[in-house]
Amino acid sequence: MSNSNDIDRLIEIMARLPGLGPRSARRAVLTMIRKRALLLGPLAETMQTVARTARECLTCGNIGTSETCAICRDERRATGELCVVEDVSDLWAMERAGVFKGRYHVIGGTLSALDGIGPEELSLPRLKDRIEAEGITEVILALNATVEGLTTAHYIADMLEDSVRLSSLAQGVPIGGELDYLDEGTIGAALRARKPL
Amino acid sequence: MSNSNDIDRLIEIMARLPGLGPRSARRAVLTMIRKRALLLGPLAETMQTVARTARECLTCGNIGTSETCAICRDERRATGELCVVEDVSDLWAMERAGVFKGRYHVIGGTLSALDGIGPEELSLPRLKDRIEAEGITEVILALNATVEGLTTAHYIADMLEDSVRLSSLAQGVPIGGELDYLDEGTIGAALRARKPL
Ligand SMILES: [Zn+2]
Ligand SMILES: [Zn+2]
Numbered sequence: 001m002s003n004s005n006d007i008d009r010l011i012e013i014m015a016r017l018p019g020l021g022p023r024s025a026r027r028a029v030l031t032m033i034r035k036r037a038l039l040l041g042p043l044a045e046t047m048q049t050v051a052r053t054a055r056e057c058l059t060c061g062n063i064g065t066s067e068t069c070a071i072c073r074d075e076r077r078a079t080g081e082l083c084v085v086e087d088v089s090d091l092w093a094m095e096r097a098g099v100f101k102g103r104y105h106v107i108g109g110t111l112s113a114l115d116g117i118g119p120e121e122l123s124l125p126r127l128k129d130r131i132e133a134e135g136i137t138e139v140i141l142a143l144n145a146t147v148e149g150l151t152t153a154h155y156i157a158d159m160l161e162d163s164v165r166l167s168s169l170a171q172g173v174p175i176g177g178e179l180d181y182l183d184e185g186t187i188g189a190a191l192r193a194r195k196p197l
Numbered sequence: 198m199s200n201s202n203d204i205d206r207l208i209e210i211m212a213r214l215p216g217l218g219p220r221s222a223r224r225a226v227l228t229m230i231r232k233r234a235l236l237l238g239p240l241a242e243t244m245q246t247v248a249r250t251a252r253e254c255l256t257c258g259n260i261g262t263s264e265t266c267a268i269c270r271d272e273r274r275a276t277g278e279l280c281v282v283e284d285v286s287d288l289w290a291m292e293r294a295g296v297f298k299g300r301y302h303v304i305g306g307t308l309s310a311l312d313g314i315g316p317e318e319l320s321l322p323r324l325k326d327r328i329e330a331e332g333i334t335e336v337i338l339a340l341n342a343t344v345e346g347l348t349t350a351h352y353i354a355d356m357l358e359d360s361v362r363l364s365s366l367a368q369g370v371p372i373g374g375e376l377d378y379l380d381e382g383t384i385g386a387a388l389r390a391r392k393p394l
Contacts, residue, residue, distance in 0.1 A: 004250075004251075004260075004261045004262045004266075004267065006243060006246045006247050006250060006251075006262060007247055007251060007260065007261070007262065009239075009243050010240075010243045010244060010247050013236065013239055013240050013243060014240070016235075016236060017225040017228060017229070017236070018221070018224045018225055018228050019216075019217065019221035019224060019225060020216065020217070020221075020225070023377070023378075024215070024216035024217075026286060026289065026377075027215045027216060027286065028214040028215060028216060028217070029247075030260065030285055030286055031214060031215050032214065032244070032247075033247065033251045033260055036248055036251070038213075039210065039213060039214070040244055040247065040248040040251075041248050042206075042210055043207070043210050043211070043244055044241055044244035044245040044248055046203060046206050046207045046210060047207060047229070047237055047240055047241035047244065048241040048242075048245070049203045050203050050204055050207050050226075050229075050230065050237065051233055051237040051238050051241055053203060054201075054203075054204060054230045054233070054237075063201075063204065063227065063230055064201045064204070065201045065203060065204065069201075070201065088227055089223060089224065089227055092223065180220070180223075181220075
């Protein structure tokens with residue numbers, strides 16, 4: 001395509017990223033090459049570092065650069081509160097909102113009979129263990145407002161029974177909406193107006 | 198945001214690429230980290246290579262990995278024909294169409310009084326030099342079908358007078374359309390139906 005194997009290969013790999021196709025990958029690569037000092041060099045270097053250091057937090061499932069992520073290590077975080085999210089991107093969205101001061105638990109998806117995703121495929125047994133081991137008294141469900149998210153929330157409510165105060169994000173999360181698309185204000189409002197399950 | 202400086206920096210640089218914003222950059226980085234062996238590692242490595250080797254062809258302006266690009270080096274290419282394009286991405290679009298067997302001249306934009314882009318800012322004097330030095334007998338203008346593209350085409354026609362056979366892509370290029378968006382078939386049809394200026 002560009003008649004250079006390395007450039008073609010770079011375009012081909014970039015095109016596999018979510019949100020990019022062949023055309024936007026070509027544009028991105030041309031821009032990177034033109035702004036080599038500003039984009040291509042720093043990107044290559046940072047990717048190499050991240051490829052070497054990125055890892056999943058063994059406690060909460062967040063992605064960071066150590067065995068225990070910065071949030072789990074942060075002693076100013078309220079230890080009795082746990083916010084349950086589907087995905088790391090949702091955890092980051094909560095953090096951008098800056099309204100939750102406890103810790104997180106990334107379950108890694110939603111229950112789905114169709115896709116064969118049961119409690120064991122998500123980290124739900126581990127959630128139960130953590131609640132006991134860490135003396136958690138309040139769990140906030142920040143799952144996406146989708147059918148699968150609601151099903152999963154009900155399952156968690158049944159699993160935890162009355163062992164903790166349980167609530168879920170409420171006001172402000174539109175039906176069918178995904179957390180990662182919401183602005184900080186909406187997430188903040190939803191957290192403050194959370195309703196007990 | 199992710200509470201890791203390197204990951205945040207990677208997201209921040211990715212978000213500067215055309216077609217990506219902060220949100221798609223976050224998604225892309227999470228995907229890269231999850232598919233480290235398939236995406237992050239190979240990307241970092243290929244970027245490093247491209248950052249070291251990519252350069253503009255001194256003859257035509259194409260981006261490749263040598264002083265003279267593979268197209269300019271290719272002796273099977275018709276030496277008397279030159280296709281003039283605005284941008285490297287347009288050259289690549291022509292090559293994907295696979296219908297032009299000559300060589301290229303990337304002028305690097307279009308004339309624009311408003312933006313202070315005159316013939317010297319584009320490689321138009323150099324186009325004239327090449328035509329003499331390389332004994333070019335046919336020039337095909339494959340500029341975008343925009344007002345600026347048409348203005349530039351007229352300027353080139355005046356500059357070259359009757360020194361070469363001059364034509365421009367015609368049928369199939371929609372008014373206001375940009376070359377890089379067209380499918381191969383449309384580009385092929387436009388080349389075959391090119392009309393003399
Ligand atoms: Zn953690
Ligand atoms: Zn060349």
